[in-house]
Amino acid sequence: MRALELTDVKDIAAYEKVRDEFRRRIIELKKLRRIGVGDIITLVFENRDTLLFQVQEMMRAERIVHDHQIQEELDTYNPLLPGQLELSATLFIEIDNPQELRRRLSTLLGIEEHLALVIGENRVPARFEEGRSTAERLSTVHYVRFQLTLPQVAQLKDPIVEVALEFDHPNYRERAVIPIPMRLELAKDPE
Structure with missing residues (x-):
């Protein structure tokens, strides 16, 4: 782009x-x-x-x-901005209560290793921007990228293929199927 x-x-x-x-x-x-993935995480694709x-x-x-x-x-x-064959998103951890936020963030340490874009049978692991979190502290805003292949970009547009965002963190196992209109919009980015 x-x-x-x-x-x-x-x-x-x-x-x-x-x-x-x-x-x-x-x-x-x-x-x-x-798109919301679970009750506290939202991604906005940029x-x-x-x-x-x-x-x-x-x-x-x-x-x-x-x-x-x-x-x-x-x-x-x-x-x-997304690069070639890439999707780029801002990820927000949204919890209004400050005490609850601190408590939940401490349970989500390492979540950067547990997000994937699932396209049919393929898992595309998220690449988180470095420096936003440490082993002891998790940021509430992250910048995330998904590197795709040409066939995966084509599958984004194919209504037969299921596409989802999935967290498999021990304390946050959530999945959100991406609706077709959103997929068609996102498929414009990596082209």
Whole structure:
């Protein structure tokens, strides 16, 4: 997927004029790209539009107007774009109660080794961004990639083949079948 560039970004004044419509479009897009796996984990699959939205909103919130500052934001978000034959997602562990969050996170240590995208009979292990967690501490936000083959990309579009996200951690065994509309949307990413 082509990296975001300065020419893709609108200045704050121009963005304000189109923000409401762009925001509505991204909210609808994210509905197609978001999936819950169990009761506390959600993944949002990223693409150029979702990340451009994050850059534009950051510029707006932080009043970022200089090209070098905008480039810094692009340099932060571009690594989250899916690469060739890849899906890229942001994984959120969502627990509102701080005490419950600390307790649950301690039971989920090592979860980075226990997520896979299951395409038919094939398990594609997730690759988590390094440095987000340690052996003693688990972050609530992770950046995850799934490296696919061409046949697996084709299977994403095949309604006969079941596609799911699956955790097999001893303390979190959950599976979510990915619906066809979401699969068709995600199949655009690695192409």
